[in-house]
Amino acid sequence: MRPENEIAERLRAARPRVQASAPPFTAVLARVENGDTAGPRALRPRRLALLVALVALAVAASAWGASQLLTGSIVSTGFPPVSPIVGAGAPLPSSSTVLGLRVPDPVGGLPWGMRVVRTTRGEACLQVGRVLDGKVGVLGTGYAFHHDGLFHTLSPEDALVGALQCVHVDAHGHVLDTQGPLTASADGLSLVESMSERVHCDLPDQHDWGFRCPASQLRLMAFGALGPDAKSLRVRFQGHSFAVKPYGPDGVYLLVFKAPKGTNVGPYFGAPAPNPATMTVTFENGSSCPLPSINDPLLCQPEGIDYSSGPTITASAVASPIHASYSTDVSGGQPPDVVTGPGSSASAPARQGHGPGLVIAFTARVGIRGPVSTYGVEIHRPVVPECFGEGTLQANTTSPTLSPGQRTGFVIRLQAACHGRYSGRVFYFSIKPNSEPAGEERLINEMSARLVKPALHLPPPGVTVGYFTVEIPFTGAHDGPAEVSPRVTVTSSSARLARHQG
Numbered sequence: 480m481r482p483e484n485e486i487a488e489r490l491r492a493a494r495p496r497v498q499a500s501a502p503p504f505t506a507v508l509a510r511v512e513n514g515d516t517a518g519p520r521a522l523r524p525r526r527l528a529l530l531v532a533l534v535a536l537a538v539a540a541s542a543w544g545a546s547q548l549l550t551g552s553i554v555s556t557g558f559p560p561v562s563p564i565v566g567a568g569a570p571l572p573s574s575s576t577v578l579g580l581r582v583p584d585p586v587g588g589l590p591w592g593m594r595v596v597r598t599t600r601g602e603a604c605l606q607v608g609r610v611l612d613g614k615v616g617v618l619g620t621g622y623a624f625h626h627d628g629l630f631h632t633l634s635p636e637d638a639l640v641g642a643l644q645c646v647h648v649d650a651h652g653h654v655l656d657t658q659g660p661l662t663a664s665a666d667g668l669s670l671v672e673s674m675s676e677r678v679h680c681d682l683p684d685q686h687d688w689g690f691r692c693p694a695s696q697l698r699l700m701a702f703g704a705l706g707p708d709a710k711s712l713r714v715r716f717q718g719h720s721f722a723v724k725p726y727g728p729d730g731v732y733l734l735v736f737k738a739p740k741g742t743n744v745g746p747y748f749g750a751p752a753p754n755p756a757t758m759t760v761t762f763e764n765g766s767s768c769p770l771p772s773i774n775d776p777l778l779c780q781p782e783g784i785d786y787s788s789g790p791t792i793t794a795s796a797v798a799s800p801i802h803a804s805y806s807t808d809v810s811g812g813q814p815p816d817v818v819t820g821p822g823s824s825a826s827a828p829a830r831q832g833h834g835p836g837l838v839i840a841f842t843a844r845v846g847i848r849g850p851v852s853t854y855g856v857e858i859h860r861p862v863v864p865e866c867f868g869e870g871t872l873q874a875n876t877t878s879p880t881l882s883p884g885q886r887t888g889f890v891i892r893l894q895a896a897c898h899g900r901y902s903g904r905v906f907y908f909s910i911k912p913n914s915e916p917a918g919e920e921r922l923i924n925e926m927s928a929r930l931v932k933p934a935l936h937l938p939p940p941g942v943t944v945g946y947f948t949v950e951i952p953f954t955g956a957h958d959g960p961a962e963v964s965p966r967v968t969v970t971s972s973s974a975r976l977a978r979h980q981g
Contacts, residue, residue, distance in 0.1 A: 553632045554617065554671065561636050564880035566850070567645055567917065568600030570635035577615045580726045584609075585737045586665065586695070589618070589630070593702060593733055595654060596638040600849035600880060602917045603654045604638035604645035607702050607733065608667040617667035621696055622679050622688065637671055647851060647912035649706075650785040654729045655914040657771035659701030660756045662742055664692055670700075683743055697738035701756060703770070705730035708763045708783030712770075716756035725760075734758075773914065786912050792845055794942050797907045802840045802888075803947035805901075809836035812890030813876055835895050840888035841905055841944060843881045850919040851912050853877040855926055855941060856889050858903035872903075873930050877919045898953040906941030 563569040574597040581590040592610035597603050608615040611630045619627035639645065646656045663669045668679050680692035705712070709730035712723040716736060725732055736756065758770040760779075768779025810833050839856060847853060858872040872891065881887055889905075908926050915921065929940035 553634060554637055561639050562879075563599040565877075566600070566919065567602050567604070567639045568598035568849070568880075570639065571597045571599060573597070574603075575635045577610060577613055578727060578731065580731065580733060581610060582733045582735050584665070584735060585698070591667075591733060591735050593731065594635070595704060595729055595731065596635045597648070597652075598639065598645075601648055601851075602645045602849065603648050603656070603704070603729075605656055605658065605702060605704065605731075606633060606635070606638040607670050607700070608633055617671060618665075620666045621664070621692070622690070623664075623666045623668045633671065645917040646914055647786075647849070647917045649912065650787050650789070653706050653784055654704040655706050655773065655781055655784050657701075657703035657705075657773050659703075659734075659771065660699055660758075661701070662738055663698050663700045665696045665698055691743060694738060694740075694743040697742055699736040699738050699742070699756065700734060701758065701771075702733040703731065705732065705760050705773070706781055706783040708781075709760055710763050711761045713759045713761070714756060715758075781914075784914075786914075788851075788909065788911050792907060792909065792942055797845050797942050797944045799842045799844050799944050801905050801945035801947040803903075803949050804838050805835070805949050805951050806838055807835050808833050809838060809890055809892070812836050812892045835893050835897075837891045837893060837901065837949065838888065839891070839905065839947065840886065843878075843885050843887050844883060844944075845907055846883040846885070847878045847881040849880070850877060850917065850922055852907070852909035853919075853922060853926070854881075854887065854905060854944065855908050856891070856903060856905050857930060857939070858891070858901055860897065860901045861899040863897065863899055873927065877922060893951075898951045901949045901951060902947070904946045905944040906939070907944055908941035 561567070561569045574595060577592050577594045581592055583590050589609040589611055591607065592615055593605060593607040594615060595603050596606055606615060608617055609630070610616075614630075614632045616630050616632040617623065619625070619629045619631060624631060646654060648654055662682055662684075664679065664682065666679075669682055679688060680690050680696065681688055682692055682697070705725050707728055707730060709725040712725060712732050714721055714723060714734060717739065723732055723734070734756070739755070759767055760770055760773070761767040762782035764782055766780065766782060768781070772778045773781055837858070843854065855873060860872065878887065908922075910922055910925055926940045929938065
């Protein structure tokens with residue numbers, strides 16, 4: 480080791496780690512001279528001048544190395560840009576700052592950190608990586624980024640790709656989410672949502688690239704957010720027990736260990752790590768529960784989290800006239816899901832370009848703020864031999880963010896030969912937020928399950944906004960345009976609702 484590097488390493492080793500004022504500079508120099516001895520001694524002026532010069536060289540070399548790391552490219556998600564009104568939404572600028580929490584890597588190098596990326600649609604996504612100059616990112620080591628040795632900054636948008644680490648915030652904006660213990664790569668790339676598109680070594684449960692990560696490049700990690708009332712987190716790992724105080728108003732925690740022996744041996748798909756870390760969270764009121772099973776009500780009732788859905792949405796609150804029409808030439812739109820019988824469903828073939836379809840429009844009297852509520856459409860039609868499927872059609876997309884009073888609707892693609900009377904309704908549907916991974920899949924699944932009510936004996940989904948009826952004429956051809964304009968009946972939702980409930 481070169482003299483200036485050795486002195487720099489000894490200075491870092493001598494750096495105090497207590498939360499107190501720094502010792503005199505002469506005391507630090509004395510510790511460099513005497514190894515671990517704490518007592519300062521006088522230094523000859525010539526030796527002191529030489530030491531200061533070498534320290535200056537070491538600091539300059541370190542700064543040069545940091546600047547080299549900063550030349551790495553920003554990690555690109557490789558996916559279309561996020562939208563503030565659909566899906567998980569877009570990151571709020573106020574949440575792009577990396578938290579002050581720093582956790583040293585057990586082998587050395589840059590520390591680990593995290594941020595809580597909040598979105599325009601009421602979700603929060605945990606983003607973890609190595610930290611340099613207040614930025615969170617990944618390292619170009621091993622196969623990552625062609626082993627360029629650089630630091631690659633993560634954008635907040637990358638936390639939203641796939642939304643696997645996103646959860647719904649509670650009624651007061653608090654976050655409850657637990658991840659791990661899990662095996663991750665030391666470069667941090669395995670924690671990036673879009674990592675599957677990048678060359679990397681395989682973790683114990685993977686065989687994407689045909690090269691298993693060396694054991695030295697594996698870490699055992701756990702991270703999460705426990706809400707504002709989390710008081711402490713007790714961790715037990717490899718015979719040791721210690722407590723961690725959750726950080727900040729979201730009660731976040733981040734643990735990083737060397738991967739236990741046995742993590743990277745055995746079958747190619749890997750073997751479970753022996754004696755994994757266990758964690759128990761204690762809340763301000765004295766209650767406690769194990770992690771990561773915090774979303775299991777039989778094991779834990781988290782304190783300080785309020786997943787109430789607000790006031791109940793009634794039919795009178797959402798009622799609005801529905802304007803439905805049939806067009807022989809619509810562009811875009813979605814093919815519907817086709818429910819072919821109790822308990823089963825099939826999707827109609829997707830159509831490209833232009834073709835016939837239903838255009839349904841209405842005014843959304845109740846707004847949509849995120850992927851826990853949506854407007855849906857349920858359509859019934861007669862069974863005709865020329866059409867694919869039978870029974871009930873439903874829209875299979877969720878609503879974007881809508882303001883109360885905003886105009887919206889559906890465009891539903893149909894087959895040209897699907898004629899007859901179509902009757903249906905538009906409804907508002909919502910689910911209660913919880914600590915499970917956020918996204919629209921649960922919303923769609925619960926809405927779809929209620930559309931097959933003959934099998935599951937469930938009530939129709941949602942609260943009815945209004946009803947409509949459309950007559951689609953028979954054209955005599957499977958693919959040609961309709962020759963006669965259809966008769967469209969638009970019925971006020973309030974009148975139809977009164978008859979329906981009476």
